Amino acid sequence: MFGLGVLKGLGITFKHFIDTYIDDIRWLGKRYHTPEGIAHRMSKDARGIFTIQYPEEKLPVPEEFRYIPFLIYEEKENGEKFDRCTSCGICAKVCPPQCIWIVRTNDPVTGRPIPAPKEFYIDVDICMNCGLCAEYCPFDAIKMDHDYEIASYDRFKTNIFDKEKLSKPVSYYASIRPTNYAREEAARAQKEEAKAARKSVGGETTAS
Amino acid sequence: MSEEILTSEEFNLAARFPEMATPDNRPGYQGFLIEPEHLLEISRVLRDEQGYDYLSSVTAVDYFPIDIFEVVYHLYKTTGGPALVLKTQTNRTDPIVPSLVPLFPGADLQEREAWDLMGIRFSDHPDLRRILMWEGFAGHPLRKDWKEPYFEEDGKPFKSRWPEGNVIRAEDTTPLKDNVQYPQPFEPDTWTPEAETALYSGLSQSRLDNLSDLKTDQLVVNLGPQHPSTHGVFRMAAALDGETILALKPVMGYMHRNHEKIGERNTFLGNMPFTDRLDYVSSMSNNFGYALAVEKLMGVTPPERAEYIRVLMAELTRINSHLIAIGFLLNDLGAFFTPALYGLTERELILDIFEAVSGSRMMCNYFRFGGVARDLPDGTLQKIKDLAFERLPRKVEEFTTYLIDSEIVRARCEGVGILTAEQAIAFSAAGPILRASGVPYDIRRADPYSIYDRFEFDVVVGQNGDVYDRFLVRMEEITQSLRIIQQAAKDIPEGPIMSGKPQYQVRVPVGETYGRIEGPKGELGYYVISNGKPNPWRYHVRAPSFINLTGLETMCKGNKIADAVVILGSVDIVLGEVDR
Numbered sequence: 001m002f003g004l005g006v007l008k009g010l011g012i013t014f015k016h017f018i019d020t021y022i023d024d025i026r027w028l029g030k031r032y033h034t035p036e037g038i039a040h041r042m043s044k045d046a047r048g049i050f051t052i053q054y055p056e057e058k059l060p061v062p063e064e065f066r067y068i069p070f071l072i073y074e075e076k077e078n079g080e081k082f083d084r085c086t087s088c089g090i091c092a093k094v095c096p097p098q099c100i101w102i103v104r105t106n107d108p109v110t111g112r113p114i115p116a117p118k119e120f121y122i123d124v125d126i127c128m129n130c131g132l133c134a135e136y137c138p139f140d141a142i143k144m145d146h147d148y149e150i151a152s153y154d155r156f157k158t159n160i161f162d163k164e165k166l167s168k169p170v171s172y173y174a175s176i177r178p179t180n181y182a183r184e185e186a187a188r189a190q191k192e193e194a195k196a197a198r199k200s201v202g203g204e205t206t207a208s
Numbered sequence: 209m210s211e212e213i214l215t216s217e218e219f220n221l222a223a224r225f226p227e228m229a230t231p232d233n234r235p236g237y238q239g240f241l242i243e244p245e246h247l248l249e250i251s252r253v254l255r256d257e258q259g260y261d262y263l264s265s266v267t268a269v270d271y272f273p274i275d276i277f278e279v280v281y282h283l284y285k286t287t288g289g290p291a292l293v294l295k296t297q298t299n300r301t302d303p304i305v306p307s308l309v310p311l312f313p314g315a316d317l318q319e320r321e322a323w324d325l326m327g328i329r330f331s332d333h334p335d336l337r338r339i340l341m342w343e344g345f346a347g348h349p350l351r352k353d354w355k356e357p358y359f360e361e362d363g364k365p366f367k368s369r370w371p372e373g374n375v376i377r378a379e380d381t382t383p384l385k386d387n388v389q390y391p392q393p394f395e396p397d398t399w400t401p402e403a404e405t406a407l408y409s410g411l412s413q414s415r416l417d418n419l420s421d422l423k424t425d426q427l428v429v430n431l432g433p434q435h436p437s438t439h440g441v442f443r444m445a446a447a448l449d450g451e452t453i454l455a456l457k458p459v460m461g462y463m464h465r466n467h468e469k470i471g472e473r474n475t476f477l478g479n480m481p482f483t484d485r486l487d488y489v490s491s492m493s494n495n496f497g498y499a500l501a502v503e504k505l506m507g508v509t510p511p512e513r514a515e516y517i518r519v520l521m522a523e524l525t526r527i528n529s530h531l532i533a534i535g536f537l538l539n540d541l542g543a544f545f546t547p548a549l550y551g552l553t554e555r556e557l558i559l560d561i562f563e564a565v566s567g568s569r570m571m572c573n574y575f576r577f578g579g580v581a582r583d584l585p586d587g588t589l590q591k592i593k594d595l596a597f598e599r600l601p602r603k604v605e606e607f608t609t610y611l612i613d614s615e616i617v618r619a620r621c622e623g624v625g626i627l628t629a630e631q632a633i634a635f636s637a638a639g640p641i642l643r644a645s646g647v648p649y650d651i652r653r654a655d656p657y658s659i660y661d662r663f664e665f666d667v668v669v670g671q672n673g674d675v676y677d678r679f680l681v682r683m684e685e686i687t688q689s690l691r692i693i694q695q696a697a698k699d700i701p702e703g704p705i706m707s708g709k710p711q712y713q714v715r716v717p718v719g720e721t722y723g724r725i726e727g728p729k730g731e732l733g734y735y736v737i738s739n740g741k742p743n744p745w746r747y748h749v750r751a752p753s754f755i756n757l758t759g760l761e762t763m764c765k766g767n768k769i770a771d772a773v774v775i776l777g778s779v780d781i782v783l784g785e786v787d788r
Contacts, residue, residue: 005613012610013546042560044594050553062560064585066567089370094712096478098366103373119373130481130573135581136712144567160377179585 020048033057063177066131066144068124069100071166072173083167084141086115091133091142099126100133120163125155140184146176221292225250232295236505236719236738239280239293244305247296251281251311259285260292262649263312263636265722265733265750266319268326270300272352277303277328280735282722282750286633286647288654291722298328307333314636317758325350325468335410340461340787343403344394349466356469363743364474411447411455424450429769433462437540437773440783444760444776448769456764456772458757460786467788471747476502476714476738479747481573483734486749487785488570489532492525492562493727495575500657501723501734502577505716511707514579515659516700520592521565521574522725523689523696527600528558529728530640530682530689533780537679538611540777541620547611554603557595564588577714579706589697596693604686612683621676625763625775628673635759638752639730641779644681645673651726658725662699663692675778682780713742720746729753729780751788753781 024031031037038057041050052059069091073081092100103119106112134143145168152158174181221229221240228246232239242250254260260283269278281294298305307330308315319330320339327348330336338345347354360366368374411428432443441462447455467486471479483498484491496518503509510518535551559569564585566574574581611617627637632645642649650667652660668684670677716738724733730752737746756779763779764772 002615005615005618009610009614012606016550042557044557044591044599046557050556062564062567062585064565064567064582065563087371090712092370093365094475094478095369096364096474096481098364098369101369101373101375102371104371113371121373121375123377128481129568129571131567131581132477132481132573132712136710 016048023048035060061146061148063179065146066134067129067148068127068145068150068161069122069131069133069142069166070145070168071120071163072141072143072170073167074170081167081169083116084139084170085117085120086139086141087113087117087120088115088138090136090138094132094136096130096132097126097128099123099128117163120166122161122166123159124150124161125159143173143177221250221254221294224253232293236717238720239291239295241295241297244296244298247294247306247308248311250294251283251308254283254292254294255311259287261633262286263308263314264291264638264724264731265735265748266308266315266322267735267746267748267750268322268328268350269737269746270326270350270352272300275300277326279305279322279328280720281308282733282735284655286649286654288649290655293722303328304331305329306331307336309333312636313634314755314758317755318636321754324348325466327351335406337403337406338461340464342461343401344399346394349469362473363741364478407445407457407459411445411457424452426454431769431772432459437776438783439536439777439781440786442781442783442786444764444772446764446769446772451768451770453764453767453769453772456761458760460754460757460783463783463787465788467749468747471749472744474744475742476716476744477577477712479744480575481571483749484571484573485784486751486788487529487727487729487732487753487782489782490525490529490728491570491572492521492566492574493529493725493732495572496522496658497723497725497727497732498734499575499577499723500725501721501736502714502716504721504723505719505736505738506577506714507717508578508707510579511704512701513583513703514705514707516696517580517584517705518575518658519660519663519696520693520700521562521572521580523692524558524561524592526689526728527686528555529780530686531555533640533728533777534607534611534679534682537675537774537777537780538617540773541617543616547607550603550607550610554600557599561588561591561595564591576706576710578708579704579710583705589700592693593697596690596697600686600690604683604690608683612680617679618676620771620774621674621679621778623672623674623676624767624771625675625778626673627759627763631759631762632673635762636755637730637759638756639727640678640681640685641730641756641759643668644670644677646671651724651731655724657723660692663695665689665691675774678778678780716740716744724750727752729782729785730756749785749788751785753779753783753785754788757781757786 027037033056040046072084074084075081087102087104089102092102099122101121102117105114105116105118107114131144222231228250229240229242232241262284263281264284265282267280269280271278276297277300278295278297283292296305305328307319317339319333320336322328323330323336324338324340325348408428426449429446429448430443431446432438433441443459445457445459446453470482474482480495480498483494486494531551531554535548538547539545562572563569565588566572627645629646632642632647646669648667648669653667665688668681668688670681718738718740720737722733722735724731732752733750735748736744739745763775
């Protein structure tokens with residue numbers, strides 16, 4: 001019969017239409033603005049309305065999500081902060097759009113470079129969020145952030161991030177990327193252990 | 209590498225034409241060097257006698273400061289097998305090479321691109337105009353001695369960024385102060401584009417006899433650059449007789465950014481995120497092709513697990529891209545956004561997987577030379593399985609019921625925009641377009657790469673080569689991709705995901721390579737030449753969206769102007785890839 005295909009198609013749209021209401025009733029108002037509701041809408045069983053009502057609702061970002069790098073600093077017990085960054089320049093070299101530029105600190109007396117950056121800039125207008133800097137940093141000093149709400153009124157003034165704006169504590173990193181943090185810490189501990197073991201072995205041999 | 213050996217074993221061009229063709233013996237190179245004057249003759253023999261009927265890629269290389277331009281042709285058999293690479297050289301001062309358009313119409317847009325960007329003239333080309341740059345542009349930007357405004361260095365990394373940190377932001381010197389170069393003597397106020405006139409005069413020549421009794425006017429209509437049907441900034445200049453299309457020329461380049469020049473400035477690794485931005489709905493596939501090309505040069509192979517992850521991602525990308533293609537084809541047909549949104553719903557779930565794996569939904573930047581950037585996070589494989597075994601098959605079924613039998617879809621699609629098998633091959637059409645015309649050519653089968661030879665799947669072929677068949681082929685390809693994902697998700701082994709230590713400065717030996725994959729839109733090829741430096745010497749993208757447009761005029765001729773919108777939708781272009 002001519003028109004049967006169209007009717008069948010309309011049946012599908014009608015089913016979708018009904019599905020939304022069925023799901024709404026089943027969740028009794030909890031489908032929106034709750035983490036479970038959002039998780040359900042992101043799952044394989046989701047049907048009906050899919051949209052997230054941003055900014056009232058926000059999609060949770062996965063751990064690997066990457067948006068604009070930040071620098072990690074560690075805090076000692078006495079509250080002193082020190083950067084993990086040694087200004088080795090690998091991030092500046094690997095950055096595809098070359099949006100990172102670093103000024104190295106030089107020792108005022110000898111003029112030799114000190115492993116800490118004097119200045120560190122990222123032009124976030126140019127940054128393409130590729131994550132290569134974080135991937136290839138040998139000191140785990142630069143990582144990709146989860147904060148994607150960086151809109152501002154004047155990009156010429158605000159969109160070159162300096163060291164102060166980029167620096168975030170290591171605890172923040174641990175909170176946004178727990179698995180990565182745990183893995184890196186484990187690797188570091190293992191390295192330290194191996195180093196210590198090598199030292200003690202070396203010490204023994206020289207002693208004997 | 210197996211490819212070279214096979215090529216020379218299968219057909220030794222140098223033995224057949226001892227006077228005319230010599231094997232390319234430069235280290236790391238392959239194929240045959242021929243003199244320009246023999247090019248047509250040899251190509252004709254290759255096409256008619258040897259079955260190399262598919263001219264996949266035409267590109268040019270600048271060997272500055274040596275006085276050599278080289279034009280490189282990649283020929284394939286549509287029955288499958290590796291490439292036969294032809295090269296012809298000319299000088300830099302007055303570069304002329306005969307055009308291959310009389311033999312392979314698929315060379316049309318590619319030769320225009322080589323003229324535009326490299327400045328090589330192709331004699332007897334029917335319509336040698338600039339294609340990507342604007343008509344008043346000074347110079348040919350891909351030449352090695354052409355320098356852009358704000359030129360800093362020939363290759364990244366730029367030394368100014370470290371350790372001194374002296375950077376001049378282009379932002380501070382623009383907007384529109386001194387970043388525009390005009391050719392001499394050029395007056396912007398009085399200038400009229402010659403090529404625009406040429407475009408219109410080319411259209412007005414093609415008048416057909418008016419067969420109908422109706423009195424109709426002939427007129428030229430520009431669809432675009434701003435037109436909802438073009439999915440971006442793209443123009444179709446159509447000559448109409450009443451409503452019937454007499455001739456149609458695609459005009460592109462509005463989003464041109466000289467991706468290839470950028471790629472030649474980038475380090476090998478640094479170019480990976482740039483490939484994401486070609487066909488921005490299928491960035492994983494773009495990564496795949498580029499990684500394959502450079503890996504071929506480096507001689508590394510990824511470990512098992514990485515290969516499986518790659519296949520999973522590439523097939524998810526194909527589903528993703530086809531969902532968009534189908535959804536928006538229906539949009540072009542007038543089904544305002546309902547089918548498109550049904551497609552986008554499923555795509556959203558795929559993008560969630562990409563985001564969890566790579567950190568970004570669209571600009572994935574996930575592949576590395578010799579593996580992938582990171583392993584699948586916990587739970588991701590289960591998500592992929594959920595989609596591939598449960599949800600997507602159900603949804604494909606639903607889509608089929610929804611659309612395939614719809615009388616409106618059939619009335620608008622069947623018999624519209626026909627490309628016969630011969631035409632599709634001649635126009636170097638690729639991917640679903642080629643297969644919908646009845647040519648069972650799928651690189652995953654014809655010239656397998658990665659681990660595709662392990663999976664069971666069917667090459668989907670259409671019969672009529674019309675819009676409806678392209679739509680059906682894409683629907684069925686989603687099912688076949690699901691089959692591959694199901695197999696790969698079951699068999700994926702544990703293990704490392706990277707061969708060797710991840711390096712940010714890869715050492716790429718001297719040589720040339722062409723890595724190609726069956727992308728969602730067709731054959732996506734990367735032609736890369738390394739001279740041992742950190743940056744590629746030549747980096748060329750064989751963009752399927754771009755080359756599929758070569759046959760657009762043939763598809764549209766004789767159809768109504770309203771059908772041009774649908775035909776373009778069925779070609780499924782992404783402007784990021786067309787304009788590069």
